[in-house]
Amino acid sequence: MHMAEVNELVKERRSKLEGIRESGIKPYGGRFQRSHCLGEAVEVKAKVKVAGRIMALRRHGKTTFADLRDGSGQIQIYISFDLLGEERYNLFGKLDIGDFVGVEGEVFKTKTGERTIKVEDFTILSKSLRPLPEKWHGLKDVEIRYRQRYLDLIASEEVRKIFNLRSSLIKLARQWLDERGFLEVETPMLQPIPGGAAGKPFKTHQDTLEMDLYLRIAPELYLKRLLVGGFEKVYEINRSFRNEGISTRHNPEFTMLEVYQAYADYQDMMKLVEELIIHLAESLLGGKKFTYQGKQIDLTRPWRQITFHETMKEMHGVDIEEEDIESLTEKIRSAGVKLEGEKVTRSALIRLLEKSLSSTSPTFVIDYPAFLCPLAKKKDDEIAERFELFIGGCELANAYSELNDPIEQRDRFEEQKGDEGEKIIDEDFIRALEYGMPPAGGLGLGIDRLIMLFTDSPSIREVILFPQLRPEKL
RNA sequence: GCCCCCAUAGCUCAGUUGGAAGAGCACCUGACUCUUAAUCAGGGUGUCCCAGGUUCGAGCCCUGGUGGGGGUACCA
Numbered sequence: 001m002h003m004a005e006v007n008e009l010v011k012e013r014r015s016k017l018e019g020i021r022e023s024g025i026k027p028y029g030g031r032f033q034r035s036h037c038l039g040e041a042v043e044v045k046a047k048v049k050v051a052g053r054i055m056a057l058r059r060h061g062k063t064t065f066a067d068l069r070d071g072s073g074q075i076q077i078y079i080s081f082d083l084l085g086e087e088r089y090n091l092f093g094k095l096d097i098g099d100f101v102g103v104e105g106e107v108f109k110t111k112t113g114e115r116t117i118k119v120e121d122f123t124i125l126s127k128s129l130r131p132l133p134e135k136w137h138g139l140k141d142v143e144i145r146y147r148q149r150y151l152d153l154i155a156s157e158e159v160r161k162i163f164n165l166r167s168s169l170i171k172l173a174r175q176w177l178d179e180r181g182f183l184e185v186e187t188p189m190l191q192p193i194p195g196g197a198a199g200k201p202f203k204t205h206q207d208t209l210e211m212d213l214y215l216r217i218a219p220e221l222y223l224k225r226l227l228v229g230g231f232e233k234v235y236e237i238n239r240s241f242r243n244e245g246i247s248t249r250h251n252p253e254f255t256m257l258e259v260y261q262a263y264a265d266y267q268d269m270m271k272l273v274e275e276l277i278i279h280l281a282e283s284l285l286g287g288k289k290f291t292y293q294g295k296q297i298d299l300t301r302p303w304r305q306i307t308f309h310e311t312m313k314e315m316h317g318v319d320i321e322e323e324d325i326e327s328l329t330e331k332i333r334s335a336g337v338k339l340e341g342e343k344v345t346r347s348a349l350i351r352l353l354e355k356s357l358s359s360t361s362p363t364f365v366i367d368y369p370a371f372l373c374p375l376a377k378k379k380d381d382e383i384a385e386r387f388e389l390f391i392g393g394c395e396l397a398n399a400y401s402e403l404n405d406p407i408e409q410r411d412r413f414e415e416q417k418g419d420e421g422e423k424i425i426d427e428d429f430i431r432a433l434e435y436g437m438p439p440a441g442g443l444g445l446g447i448d449r450l451i452m453l454f455t456d457s458p459s460i461r462e463v464i465l466f467p468q469l470r471p472e473k474l
Numbered sequence: 475g476c477c478c479c480c481a482u483a484g485c486u487c488a489g490u491u492g493g494a495a496g497a498g499c500a501c502c503u504g505a506c507u508c509u510u511a512a513u514c515a516g517g518g519u520g521u522c523c524c525a526g527g528u529u530c531g532a533g534c535c536c537u538g539g540u541g542g543g544g545g546u547a548c549c550a
Contacts, residue, residue, distance in 0.1 A: 008519045009484055009501055060513080061506040080507060097500080111508050134485035134499050136511060141485085143542045155485090199549055218550090244549045245475090254550075338547065345548080395550065446550060459543095470541065 013129045016094040020124060023091060027127040032102040039072030042115050044107055050075070050117070051102040051125060053154075054095060056135060064092065065116075068103070076116040077103055083120060091124075098128030146467050162455045162463060165284055169451060170237060172283050173257060176276055182233040182259065187222035189215060189239065193426045196220030196375070198345075199242040202252075215241035220375065220442065221429045223260050224402060227440050228432045232262040237447065248459040249394065252468045255447040260402070264441035265377075266385045269399035270364060273389060273443055274303055277362075277450070284454060292392040292453050295360040299391075303362040309383075311353060311365055354393055362391045374412040376400035377439075392453055399443040406433035 020027045035049040052070035062081035067074055081089045095101060102123040110116050133139040138155040145152040145159075152159050174184065192211065194201035196218030204213050219236050226234050237257045246252060261268060278299050281288055288299035313319050329344040337348050349372065353365055366387040367379060376384035377400065385401035403409050413425045451463040461467035 007484070012501065056510075058509050058512050059506090060509065063507040063509080065509045065512085067510080076510070078508075082507075110510090112510080114508095114510075116508085131484045131500060136499060137486040139485070140487095141481095141542090143481090144485095146542090197550075240550085242549060245547070247546090247549090248544080250549065256550080350550085398550075444550085449550085473540075 009131050010129055013096055013127070013131075016096065017127045017129065019094050020091065020127065023087075025091065025124060027124050029100075029102070029123055029125040032123060032125055034102070037072035038068060038070045038075045041107060041117065042073060042075050047104070047106050048117060049102070049104045051100065054097050054099050054101060055132075057095075057097055059093075062089070068101070068117075076110075076114055077105075077119050078108075078110070078116045079119045079122070083118065084122075088122075092122065095124065096128060096131075098130070098132045099124065100126035100128075143469075146461055146469055147472055149465055159462075162451070162457065163465060165455055166451050166463060168284060169280055169454065170255075170447065172280055173276065173447075174237065176279055177235050177259065180233070182235045182261075183231055185223070185226060185231070185234050185236055186238065187216075187219045187226075187236060189241075191216045191222075193424050195426045195429065196222075197240075200244050202241050202243045217242055218256070218444070219258050220444070221426055223258055224437060224440070224442070225429065225432045227260055227262055227402075228435055228437045232438070233260070235259040246468060248461075249449065249452075251448065251460050251464050254460070254464075257443075257445040257447055259443045259445075260440050261442075262438040262440045265401040265439065266366075266387055266399050266441055269441040269443040270305075270387055272441075273397050273399065273445060274301060274362075276445075277391075280450070281454065290454070290456075292360065292456055293458055295392055297392055297453070298361045303364060303389075305364045305366055305387075307367045308349075308353075308365055308369065309367065315352075350388070350395055353388070354390065354395065360392045362389060364389055371415070373400060374416045375403055375409075377403045377405075378408075394449055394453065395446075396449050396453070397443060397445040399441065402437070402440045402442045404433060404437040404439055406430050409433055 017027050032051050033049065034051055035047075036044060038050055038052055041048045041050050050068070050070070052068035052074075054066050055069045055074065056067040058065040064079040066077050066079065068077050079089065079092050084092065102125050103117055103119045103121070105118045105120040107115055108118055133151055133155045139145055139151055153163075178184070190204070190206070190213040192213060194214035194217045196216075197220065199217040201214040201217050204215065205211070206213050218240050219238070223234055223236060235257060238255065239253050240256050241253050242250075243252065244250065259269070259272065261272070278288060278301070281290070281299055290297055309319070329339065332344050332348055332352060333339055337352050339345070339348050364387045367383045368376075368386045368388075370376070370378050370382055370384040373384045373386045376386045379385050387399055388395055389397035389399075403412065410425070410430050413423075413430075417423045417425065448460050448463050451457070452460060455463060457463050
């Protein structure tokens, strides 16, 4: 422990710790065999042996009431001088809010009707040396909530719910895909050539191979290699990394679901993502309607579809079929979107879309300009078979009919290379396509963002246990 | 990266015109054998984020920095 942090409150607890040790009792216990969890204990009327963290203490002389909490629930315990005797009762006096304790005794009802354990014996399992956040107002300091998430979890039921839902959502998504014959796979996160998306990668180094590696910005190119290899339906749920700005919607590492299905196209992916999200909403939220940040969201099908072209024309008077990139850039600038570089980027268009899509219920924007999607199959010369899904004004998913023509793929990579400079072409990916990849639909779904939506969270940091922060000075 | 906002006790927060650092909870001492935001009596436990500056005097004003939040840019 850092000396600067040893304040009066910690000193007090340390001296209690010493007191416990002096009485010959180990303040940090080991295995403790429970008969019930607290969620169960509240239901029984018998002798129980349970354990948990002391969340509240109400001492009145020769009796003490305490609230005990474990992962399943909470129960009141009753400690009395008469039952324990002076020595044991005084030992209990050395305990504080935050300590872990195991207790044994009969469950009874107090005068006020609360199920309570009449403690016949107790075991100190862990002495806490720091005070917990205040019980009534909880922990509000956002910085402490993220840096010391353990405190946030102790203090807030709501936060615990978010991460329970997160776990359930991912489990349900896996189940749903498994049931439909999709194979879960794991592809490299350390990649020699980062591909499958636009984005700046993190660079790292492998010492024995003496090679630079990148944390993946997407699993896409590896998943498509698996289609070449003969797996027809694959998915991966895991982290991707982008060395870019951090915001309420962006964390440097984020969780994405990518799904690929042979012999399908983006229309099939549209159906798939609709069904998946509706299934998740019905399982987790109990229906298709919920609110996100005060906005009513309704997932009832059919979900609105609008082409990229229509959106731009209606909302901003920009006719992408008539314009080249330069004039498109100009019009987007004048529509109030700030642009850093010289040319319009995919994300500038997305922002424009997000602005336009005032309707908060699901909207598929389909058929993007081909120059924005080098991995998508073209519908015609200008348009690619692609959609992006927006819900609640937030981009959630992205899908294409996957380009499986190796020669065109190389050309499209070359075009991009011109735009972005040093981009390296993944030759093995092209080679794989040259062996033949079945036509396929591919989908990427931002899991963190979906969880934000389902938990009504305004920031991605609320749904990531340990969001990225600058180092703390301790 | 740029712009705006925030930082006071363990936690949640007040702090007036620049004039002796406060409250509730937590904590400590004492009383109390069915309480539950226990109660009663007493106690303030502090690097006012950091470093400078202005001033007789700075939590407050100025400059720089650190950390966080929001927006914006790059991106998903």
